[in-house]
Amino acid sequence: MPLTNHDIVELTEFRRSLHRRPELSGEEAGTAQAIIGALAPCAPDRVVTELGGHGVAAVFDGDADGPTVLIRSELDALPIEEISDLPYRSEVPGKGHLCGHDGHSTILVGLARLLARQRPARGRAVLLFQPAEENGAGAAAVLADPQFAAIAPDWAFALHNMPGLPLGRVSLAEGPANCASVGLKITLTGRTAHASTPDDGTSPAPALARLIPALSALGPGGALTPGFRLATLTHVTMGEPAFGIAPGAAELWLTLRALQDDDLTGLLHGATELARTEAAAAGLDVAFSQHDLFLACSNDAEAVAVLRRALDSEGIGHDADNLPMRASEDFGRFGGAAKSAMFLLGSGPDSPALHNPDFDFPDSLIPIGTRIFHRTLRDLLG
Incomplete structure:
Protein backbone atom coordinates (compact mmCIF):
# COMPACT_ATOMS: atom_id res chain seq x y z
CA MET A 1 0.00 0.00 0.00
CA CYS A 179 30.72 9.29 17.11
CA ALA A 180 30.19 10.56 20.63
CA SER A 181 31.06 14.24 21.07
CA VAL A 182 30.95 17.12 23.51
CA GLY A 183 31.69 20.82 23.34
CA LEU A 184 34.18 21.99 26.00
CA LYS A 185 34.53 25.67 26.90
CA ILE A 186 37.72 26.55 28.78
CA THR A 187 37.81 29.95 30.51
CA LEU A 188 41.17 31.32 31.65
CA THR A 189 41.12 34.27 34.05
CA GLY A 190 44.10 36.37 35.10
CA ARG A 191 44.29 40.15 35.56
CA THR A 192 44.11 42.97 33.01
CA ALA A 193 46.68 45.76 32.93
CA HIS A 194 47.60 48.83 30.93
CA ALA A 195 49.21 47.89 27.65
CA SER A 196 52.27 49.95 28.59
CA THR A 197 52.79 47.95 31.79
CA PRO A 198 51.72 44.36 31.01
CA ASP A 199 53.83 43.09 33.91
CA ASP A 200 51.26 44.57 36.28
CA GLY A 201 48.73 42.00 35.07
CA THR A 202 48.51 38.28 34.39
CA SER A 203 47.95 37.52 30.74
CA PRO A 204 46.47 34.24 29.47
CA ALA A 205 48.29 34.61 26.14
CA PRO A 206 51.29 32.31 26.84
CA ALA A 207 49.08 29.56 28.28
CA LEU A 208 46.64 29.92 25.40
CA ALA A 209 49.46 29.65 22.87
CA ARG A 210 50.63 26.40 24.45
CA LEU A 211 47.15 24.95 24.90
CA ILE A 212 46.05 25.27 21.29
CA PRO A 213 48.52 22.77 19.80
CA ALA A 214 48.59 20.60 22.92
CA LEU A 215 44.82 20.10 22.98
CA SER A 216 44.77 19.31 19.26
CA ALA A 217 47.46 16.69 19.81
CA LEU A 218 45.22 14.87 22.30
CA GLY A 219 42.79 14.05 19.48
CA PRO A 220 44.69 13.79 16.20
CA GLY A 221 41.85 12.11 14.30
CA GLY A 222 42.77 9.51 11.69
CA ALA A 223 40.90 6.38 10.69
CA LEU A 224 37.54 5.63 12.31
CA THR A 225 38.77 2.55 14.12
CA PRO A 226 38.60 1.68 17.85
CA GLY A 227 40.44 4.35 19.82
CA PHE A 228 39.61 7.16 17.36
CA ARG A 229 39.77 10.59 19.00
CA LEU A 230 39.50 14.06 17.53
CA ALA A 231 39.86 17.48 19.20
CA THR A 232 38.71 20.37 16.99
CA LEU A 233 39.34 23.98 18.00
CA THR A 234 36.20 25.95 17.13
CA HIS A 235 36.57 29.37 18.79
CA VAL A 236 39.15 31.47 20.66
CA THR A 237 38.82 34.90 22.20
CA MET A 238 41.20 36.88 24.41
CA GLY A 239 41.02 40.27 26.08
CA GLU A 240 39.23 43.37 24.90
CA PRO A 241 39.28 44.72 21.34
CA ALA A 242 41.47 47.66 22.41
CA PHE A 243 45.15 48.60 21.98
CA GLY A 244 45.51 50.08 25.44
CA ILE A 245 44.67 47.00 27.50
CA ALA A 246 46.83 43.95 28.18
CA PRO A 247 44.45 40.95 28.29
CA GLY A 248 43.37 39.33 31.51
CA ALA A 249 40.96 36.64 30.30
CA ALA A 250 40.48 34.22 27.45
CA GLU A 251 38.08 31.55 26.24
CA LEU A 252 38.90 28.50 24.17
CA TRP A 253 36.15 26.32 22.71
CA LEU A 254 36.74 22.91 21.26
CA THR A 255 34.71 19.92 20.19
CA LEU A 256 35.93 16.56 21.46
CA ARG A 257 34.93 13.48 19.50
CA ALA A 258 35.48 9.73 19.84
CA LEU A 259 34.06 6.53 18.40
CA GLN A 260 33.15 5.18 21.84
CA ASP A 261 31.70 6.87 24.92
CA ASP A 262 34.55 5.67 27.15
CA ASP A 263 37.13 7.16 24.79
CA LEU A 264 35.29 10.48 24.85
CA THR A 265 35.37 10.43 28.66
CA GLY A 266 39.12 9.85 28.54
CA LEU A 267 39.65 12.61 26.00
CA LEU A 268 37.59 15.03 28.10
CA HIS A 269 39.62 14.17 31.21
CA GLY A 270 42.89 14.68 29.33
CA ALA A 271 41.80 18.07 27.99
CA THR A 272 40.68 19.41 31.37
CA GLU A 273 43.82 18.19 33.14
CA LEU A 274 46.03 19.76 30.49
CA ALA A 275 44.21 23.08 30.87
CA ARG A 276 44.49 22.92 34.67
CA THR A 277 48.24 22.30 34.46
CA GLU A 278 48.84 25.20 32.06
CA ALA A 279 46.62 27.55 34.07
CA ALA A 280 48.41 26.73 37.34
CA ALA A 281 51.81 27.27 35.76
CA ALA A 282 50.72 30.68 34.46
CA GLY A 283 48.98 31.82 37.66
CA LEU A 284 45.55 31.75 36.04
CA ASP A 285 42.17 30.60 37.27
CA VAL A 286 40.48 28.08 35.00
CA ALA A 287 36.84 27.05 34.63
CA PHE A 288 35.09 24.56 32.38
CA SER A 289 31.62 24.07 30.97
CA GLN A 290 30.27 21.30 28.74
CA HIS A 291 27.80 21.72 25.90
CA ASP A 292 26.08 19.71 23.14
CA LEU A 293 26.76 16.25 24.59
CA PHE A 294 26.08 13.41 22.16
CA LEU A 295 26.49 9.75 23.09
CA ALA A 296 27.89 7.34 20.55
Whole structure:
Protein backbone atom coordinates (compact mmCIF):
# COMPACT_ATOMS: atom_id res chain seq x y z
CA MET A 1 0.00 0.00 0.00
CA PRO A 2 2.34 2.79 -1.19
CA LEU A 3 1.70 6.49 -1.00
CA THR A 4 -0.51 7.75 -3.82
CA ASN A 5 0.54 10.48 -6.23
CA HIS A 6 -1.90 12.77 -4.41
CA ASP A 7 -0.18 11.92 -1.09
CA ILE A 8 3.22 12.74 -2.54
CA VAL A 9 2.07 16.10 -3.89
CA GLU A 10 0.58 17.07 -0.53
CA LEU A 11 3.56 15.80 1.44
CA THR A 12 5.96 17.69 -0.79
CA GLU A 13 4.06 20.90 -0.13
CA PHE A 14 3.99 20.13 3.58
CA ARG A 15 7.77 19.62 3.63
CA ARG A 16 8.28 22.90 1.87
CA SER A 17 5.99 24.68 4.33
CA LEU A 18 8.18 23.41 7.18
CA HIS A 19 11.24 24.55 5.23
CA ARG A 20 9.89 28.11 5.04
CA ARG A 21 9.50 28.41 8.82
CA PRO A 22 12.54 26.85 10.53
CA GLU A 23 12.83 26.87 14.32
CA LEU A 24 15.93 26.20 16.39
CA SER A 25 16.48 23.58 19.08
CA GLY A 26 14.08 24.12 21.97
CA GLU A 27 12.00 26.64 20.00
CA GLU A 28 9.99 24.23 17.80
CA ALA A 29 6.50 25.18 19.02
CA GLY A 30 5.24 26.20 15.58
CA THR A 31 6.75 23.16 13.89
CA ALA A 32 5.14 20.89 16.49
CA GLN A 33 1.74 22.49 15.86
CA ALA A 34 2.16 21.99 12.11
CA ILE A 35 2.95 18.31 12.73
CA ILE A 36 -0.08 17.90 15.01
CA GLY A 37 -2.27 19.46 12.33
CA ALA A 38 -0.90 17.14 9.65
CA LEU A 39 -1.48 14.10 11.89
CA ALA A 40 -5.09 14.97 12.72
CA PRO A 41 -6.65 13.48 9.53
CA CYS A 42 -4.73 10.25 10.24
CA ALA A 43 -6.59 9.80 13.55
CA PRO A 44 -3.83 8.27 15.68
CA ASP A 45 -5.08 6.41 18.74
CA ARG A 46 -3.09 8.86 20.89
CA VAL A 47 -1.02 11.96 20.31
CA VAL A 48 1.48 12.85 23.03
CA THR A 49 2.51 16.50 23.00
CA GLU A 50 5.12 18.61 24.80
CA LEU A 51 7.29 15.48 25.02
CA GLY A 52 10.75 16.43 26.23
CA GLY A 53 9.98 20.01 25.23
CA HIS A 54 8.07 20.46 21.97
CA GLY A 55 8.20 16.78 21.00
CA VAL A 56 5.20 14.99 19.49
CA ALA A 57 4.47 11.26 19.40
CA ALA A 58 1.63 9.67 17.41
CA VAL A 59 0.59 6.18 18.53
CA PHE A 60 -1.17 3.66 16.28
CA ASP A 61 -2.36 0.58 18.16
CA GLY A 62 -2.71 -2.94 16.80
CA ASP A 63 -5.54 -5.32 17.61
CA ALA A 64 -3.37 -7.83 19.45
CA ASP A 65 -0.48 -7.75 21.90
CA GLY A 66 2.94 -7.24 20.41
CA PRO A 67 6.07 -5.11 20.49
CA THR A 68 6.22 -1.34 20.43
CA VAL A 69 8.15 -0.02 17.44
CA LEU A 70 9.30 3.61 17.48
CA ILE A 71 10.26 5.54 14.35
CA ARG A 72 12.01 8.84 15.06
CA SER A 73 12.44 12.10 13.16
CA GLU A 74 13.60 15.54 14.27
CA LEU A 75 11.89 18.94 14.45
CA ASP A 76 14.70 21.49 14.71
CA ALA A 77 16.60 23.58 12.19
CA LEU A 78 19.99 25.34 12.30
CA PRO A 79 21.20 28.88 13.10
CA ILE A 80 22.52 29.30 9.55
CA GLU A 81 21.35 31.79 6.92
CA GLU A 82 19.97 29.93 3.91
CA ILE A 83 21.49 30.94 0.57
CA SER A 84 18.98 29.90 -2.05
CA ASP A 85 16.63 31.18 -4.74
CA LEU A 86 14.09 28.43 -4.02
CA PRO A 87 10.48 29.68 -3.90
CA TYR A 88 10.13 28.03 -0.50
CA ARG A 89 13.42 29.22 1.01
CA SER A 90 13.56 30.10 4.70
CA GLU A 91 11.53 33.14 5.64
CA VAL A 92 13.35 33.48 8.97
CA PRO A 93 16.62 35.43 8.87
CA GLY A 94 19.60 33.48 10.18
CA LYS A 95 17.76 30.17 10.41
CA GLY A 96 17.36 27.30 7.94
CA HIS A 97 16.40 23.65 7.55
CA LEU A 98 19.86 22.83 6.23
CA CYS A 99 20.14 19.32 7.63
CA GLY A 100 16.95 17.78 6.27
CA HIS A 101 14.87 17.46 9.42
CA ASP A 102 11.94 18.93 7.51
CA GLY A 103 12.17 15.97 5.14
CA HIS A 104 12.63 13.38 7.88
CA SER A 105 9.51 14.60 9.68
CA THR A 106 7.53 14.64 6.42
CA ILE A 107 8.43 10.99 5.89
CA LEU A 108 6.84 10.20 9.26
CA VAL A 109 3.72 12.15 8.31
CA GLY A 110 3.56 10.02 5.18
CA LEU A 111 3.94 6.93 7.34
CA ALA A 112 1.04 8.12 9.51
CA ARG A 113 -1.14 8.28 6.39
CA LEU A 114 -0.39 4.64 5.60
CA LEU A 115 -0.99 3.55 9.19
CA ALA A 116 -4.33 5.36 9.16
CA ARG A 117 -5.41 3.24 6.20
CA GLN A 118 -4.32 -0.01 7.84
CA ARG A 119 -3.52 -0.22 11.53
CA PRO A 120 -0.84 -2.67 12.75
CA ALA A 121 -2.14 -6.18 13.31
CA ARG A 122 -0.44 -6.33 16.71
CA GLY A 123 1.64 -4.23 19.05
CA ARG A 124 1.83 -0.53 18.31
CA ALA A 125 3.70 1.92 16.14
CA VAL A 126 4.98 5.15 17.68
CA LEU A 127 5.99 8.00 15.40
CA LEU A 128 8.24 10.34 17.38
CA PHE A 129 8.98 13.88 16.21
CA GLN A 130 11.89 14.71 18.51
CA PRO A 131 12.89 18.23 19.53
CA ALA A 132 16.39 19.62 19.98
CA GLU A 133 18.45 17.08 18.05
CA GLU A 134 21.03 19.57 16.82
CA ASN A 135 22.32 20.45 20.29
CA GLY A 136 22.12 16.91 21.71
CA ALA A 137 19.54 17.82 24.35
CA GLY A 138 16.35 16.43 22.84
CA ALA A 139 16.67 12.66 23.16
CA ALA A 140 17.70 12.87 26.81
CA ALA A 141 14.74 15.16 27.53
CA VAL A 142 12.32 12.81 25.75
CA LEU A 143 13.61 9.77 27.61
CA ALA A 144 13.42 11.61 30.96
CA ASP A 145 9.87 12.85 30.36
CA PRO A 146 7.36 10.86 32.48
CA GLN A 147 5.11 10.65 29.42
CA PHE A 148 7.69 8.50 27.65
CA ALA A 149 7.17 5.52 29.96
CA ALA A 150 3.75 4.91 28.38
CA ILE A 151 5.25 4.61 24.89
CA ALA A 152 8.63 3.03 25.72
CA PRO A 153 9.69 1.01 22.65
CA ASP A 154 11.10 -2.45 22.14
CA TRP A 155 12.53 -1.36 18.79
CA ALA A 156 13.63 2.08 17.57
CA PHE A 157 14.58 3.14 14.06
CA ALA A 158 15.63 6.35 12.35
CA LEU A 159 17.16 7.62 9.13
CA HIS A 160 19.30 10.53 8.08
CA ASN A 161 19.67 11.75 4.54
CA MET A 162 23.28 11.74 3.34
CA PRO A 163 24.69 13.90 0.55
CA GLY A 164 27.33 12.15 -1.51
CA LEU A 165 25.58 8.77 -1.50
CA PRO A 166 23.62 7.84 -4.64
CA LEU A 167 20.07 9.17 -4.49
CA GLY A 168 17.83 6.69 -2.68
CA ARG A 169 20.59 4.21 -1.84
CA VAL A 170 20.94 3.13 1.80
CA SER A 171 24.03 2.79 3.96
CA LEU A 172 23.57 0.49 6.95
CA ALA A 173 25.85 -1.56 9.21
CA GLU A 174 25.97 -3.17 12.64
CA GLY A 175 27.98 -1.55 15.39
CA PRO A 176 29.31 2.03 15.55
CA ALA A 177 27.34 4.42 13.37
CA ASN A 178 28.07 7.90 14.79
CA CYS A 179 30.72 9.29 17.11
CA ALA A 180 30.19 10.56 20.63
CA SER A 181 31.06 14.24 21.07
CA VAL A 182 30.95 17.12 23.51
CA GLY A 183 31.69 20.82 23.34
CA LEU A 184 34.18 21.99 26.00
CA LYS A 185 34.53 25.67 26.90
CA ILE A 186 37.72 26.55 28.78
CA THR A 187 37.81 29.95 30.51
CA LEU A 188 41.17 31.32 31.65
CA THR A 189 41.12 34.27 34.05
CA GLY A 190 44.10 36.37 35.10
CA ARG A 191 44.29 40.15 35.56
CA THR A 192 44.11 42.97 33.01
CA ALA A 193 46.68 45.76 32.93
CA HIS A 194 47.60 48.83 30.93
CA ALA A 195 49.21 47.89 27.65
CA SER A 196 52.27 49.95 28.59
CA THR A 197 52.79 47.95 31.79
CA PRO A 198 51.72 44.36 31.01
CA ASP A 199 53.83 43.09 33.91
CA ASP A 200 51.26 44.57 36.28
CA GLY A 201 48.73 42.00 35.07
CA THR A 202 48.51 38.28 34.39
CA SER A 203 47.95 37.52 30.74
CA PRO A 204 46.47 34.24 29.47
CA ALA A 205 48.29 34.61 26.14
CA PRO A 206 51.29 32.31 26.84
CA ALA A 207 49.08 29.56 28.28
CA LEU A 208 46.64 29.92 25.40
CA ALA A 209 49.46 29.65 22.87
CA ARG A 210 50.63 26.40 24.45
CA LEU A 211 47.15 24.95 24.90
CA ILE A 212 46.05 25.27 21.29
CA PRO A 213 48.52 22.77 19.80
CA ALA A 214 48.59 20.60 22.92
CA LEU A 215 44.82 20.10 22.98
CA SER A 216 44.77 19.31 19.26
CA ALA A 217 47.46 16.69 19.81
CA LEU A 218 45.22 14.87 22.30
CA GLY A 219 42.79 14.05 19.48
CA PRO A 220 44.69 13.79 16.20
CA GLY A 221 41.85 12.11 14.30
CA GLY A 222 42.77 9.51 11.69
CA ALA A 223 40.90 6.38 10.69
CA LEU A 224 37.54 5.63 12.31
CA THR A 225 38.77 2.55 14.12
CA PRO A 226 38.60 1.68 17.85
CA GLY A 227 40.44 4.35 19.82
CA PHE A 228 39.61 7.16 17.36
CA ARG A 229 39.77 10.59 19.00
CA LEU A 230 39.50 14.06 17.53
CA ALA A 231 39.86 17.48 19.20
CA THR A 232 38.71 20.37 16.99
CA LEU A 233 39.34 23.98 18.00
CA THR A 234 36.20 25.95 17.13
CA HIS A 235 36.57 29.37 18.79
CA VAL A 236 39.15 31.47 20.66
CA THR A 237 38.82 34.90 22.20
CA MET A 238 41.20 36.88 24.41
CA GLY A 239 41.02 40.27 26.08
CA GLU A 240 39.23 43.37 24.90
CA PRO A 241 39.28 44.72 21.34
CA ALA A 242 41.47 47.66 22.41
CA PHE A 243 45.15 48.60 21.98
CA GLY A 244 45.51 50.08 25.44
CA ILE A 245 44.67 47.00 27.50
CA ALA A 246 46.83 43.95 28.18
CA PRO A 247 44.45 40.95 28.29
CA GLY A 248 43.37 39.33 31.51
CA ALA A 249 40.96 36.64 30.30
CA ALA A 250 40.48 34.22 27.45
CA GLU A 251 38.08 31.55 26.24
CA LEU A 252 38.90 28.50 24.17
CA TRP A 253 36.15 26.32 22.71
CA LEU A 254 36.74 22.91 21.26
CA THR A 255 34.71 19.92 20.19
CA LEU A 256 35.93 16.56 21.46
CA ARG A 257 34.93 13.48 19.50
CA ALA A 258 35.48 9.73 19.84
CA LEU A 259 34.06 6.53 18.40
CA GLN A 260 33.15 5.18 21.84
CA ASP A 261 31.70 6.87 24.92
CA ASP A 262 34.55 5.67 27.15
CA ASP A 263 37.13 7.16 24.79
CA LEU A 264 35.29 10.48 24.85
CA THR A 265 35.37 10.43 28.66
CA GLY A 266 39.12 9.85 28.54
CA LEU A 267 39.65 12.61 26.00
CA LEU A 268 37.59 15.03 28.10
CA HIS A 269 39.62 14.17 31.21
CA GLY A 270 42.89 14.68 29.33
CA ALA A 271 41.80 18.07 27.99
CA THR A 272 40.68 19.41 31.37
CA GLU A 273 43.82 18.19 33.14
CA LEU A 274 46.03 19.76 30.49
CA ALA A 275 44.21 23.08 30.87
CA ARG A 276 44.49 22.92 34.67
CA THR A 277 48.24 22.30 34.46
CA GLU A 278 48.84 25.20 32.06
CA ALA A 279 46.62 27.55 34.07
CA ALA A 280 48.41 26.73 37.34
CA ALA A 281 51.81 27.27 35.76
CA ALA A 282 50.72 30.68 34.46
CA GLY A 283 48.98 31.82 37.66
CA LEU A 284 45.55 31.75 36.04
CA ASP A 285 42.17 30.60 37.27
CA VAL A 286 40.48 28.08 35.00
CA ALA A 287 36.84 27.05 34.63
CA PHE A 288 35.09 24.56 32.38
CA SER A 289 31.62 24.07 30.97
CA GLN A 290 30.27 21.30 28.74
CA HIS A 291 27.80 21.72 25.90
CA ASP A 292 26.08 19.71 23.14
CA LEU A 293 26.76 16.25 24.59
CA PHE A 294 26.08 13.41 22.16
CA LEU A 295 26.49 9.75 23.09
CA ALA A 296 27.89 7.34 20.55
CA CYS A 297 25.30 5.82 18.23
CA SER A 298 25.68 2.07 17.77
CA ASN A 299 23.39 -0.09 15.63
CA ASP A 300 22.00 -3.25 17.21
CA ALA A 301 22.60 -6.32 15.04
CA GLU A 302 19.00 -7.57 15.30
CA ALA A 303 17.61 -4.15 14.42
CA VAL A 304 19.95 -3.94 11.43
CA ALA A 305 18.74 -7.36 10.27
CA VAL A 306 15.13 -6.11 10.40
CA LEU A 307 16.02 -3.10 8.27
CA ARG A 308 17.95 -5.20 5.76
CA ARG A 309 14.97 -7.49 5.27
CA ALA A 310 12.77 -4.46 4.68
CA LEU A 311 15.22 -2.99 2.16
CA ASP A 312 15.49 -6.27 0.28
CA SER A 313 11.70 -6.66 0.21
CA GLU A 314 11.38 -3.18 -1.25
CA GLY A 315 14.20 -3.67 -3.75
CA ILE A 316 16.26 -0.81 -2.33
CA GLY A 317 20.01 -1.17 -2.72
CA HIS A 318 22.18 -0.96 0.37
CA ASP A 319 25.75 -1.33 1.60
CA ALA A 320 27.90 -0.12 4.49
CA ASP A 321 29.55 2.86 2.78
CA ASN A 322 30.24 6.00 4.85
CA LEU A 323 29.86 4.14 8.16
CA PRO A 324 30.73 4.82 10.86
CA MET A 325 30.51 8.62 10.64
CA ARG A 326 32.54 11.25 12.44
CA ALA A 327 29.39 13.34 12.87
CA SER A 328 27.31 12.84 16.00
CA GLU A 329 23.61 11.98 16.22
CA ASP A 330 21.24 12.32 19.16
CA PHE A 331 19.52 9.04 18.25
CA GLY A 332 22.28 7.14 20.07
CA ARG A 333 20.52 7.55 23.41
CA PHE A 334 17.59 5.44 22.26
CA GLY A 335 19.94 2.46 22.06
CA GLY A 336 19.83 2.31 25.84
CA ALA A 337 16.06 1.87 25.78
CA ALA A 338 15.45 -0.38 22.77
CA LYS A 339 17.00 -2.44 20.00
CA SER A 340 17.83 0.43 17.70
CA ALA A 341 19.36 1.19 14.33
CA MET A 342 19.78 4.21 12.08
CA PHE A 343 20.46 4.13 8.35
CA LEU A 344 21.66 6.73 5.87
CA LEU A 345 19.52 7.50 2.83
CA GLY A 346 21.45 8.91 -0.11
CA SER A 347 20.65 12.49 -1.14
CA GLY A 348 22.68 12.26 -4.35
CA PRO A 349 26.34 12.83 -5.27
CA ASP A 350 25.72 16.44 -6.29
CA SER A 351 23.79 17.49 -3.19
CA PRO A 352 25.36 20.24 -1.08
CA ALA A 353 26.68 18.91 2.21
CA LEU A 354 24.65 18.89 5.41
CA HIS A 355 24.73 22.24 7.24
CA ASN A 356 25.78 24.04 4.05
CA PRO A 357 23.80 27.26 3.47
CA ASP A 358 22.48 25.95 0.12
CA PHE A 359 21.41 22.46 1.27
CA ASP A 360 17.85 21.33 0.52
CA PHE A 361 16.28 17.95 1.27
CA PRO A 362 15.38 16.08 -1.97
CA ASP A 363 11.60 15.65 -2.10
CA SER A 364 12.07 12.42 -4.08
CA LEU A 365 13.24 10.76 -0.85
CA ILE A 366 9.84 11.20 0.84
CA PRO A 367 8.18 8.13 -0.72
CA ILE A 368 11.38 6.07 -0.43
CA GLY A 369 11.85 6.72 3.27
CA THR A 370 8.16 6.11 3.89
CA ARG A 371 8.33 2.75 2.07
CA ILE A 372 11.30 1.59 4.12
CA PHE A 373 9.71 2.41 7.46
CA HIS A 374 6.31 1.06 6.43
CA ARG A 375 7.82 -2.27 5.42
CA THR A 376 9.77 -2.36 8.69
CA LEU A 377 6.56 -1.86 10.67
CA ARG A 378 4.68 -4.47 8.63
CA ASP A 379 7.47 -7.01 9.18
CA LEU A 380 7.46 -6.47 12.96
CA LEU A 381 3.78 -5.74 13.58
CA GLY A 382 1.95 -7.33 10.65
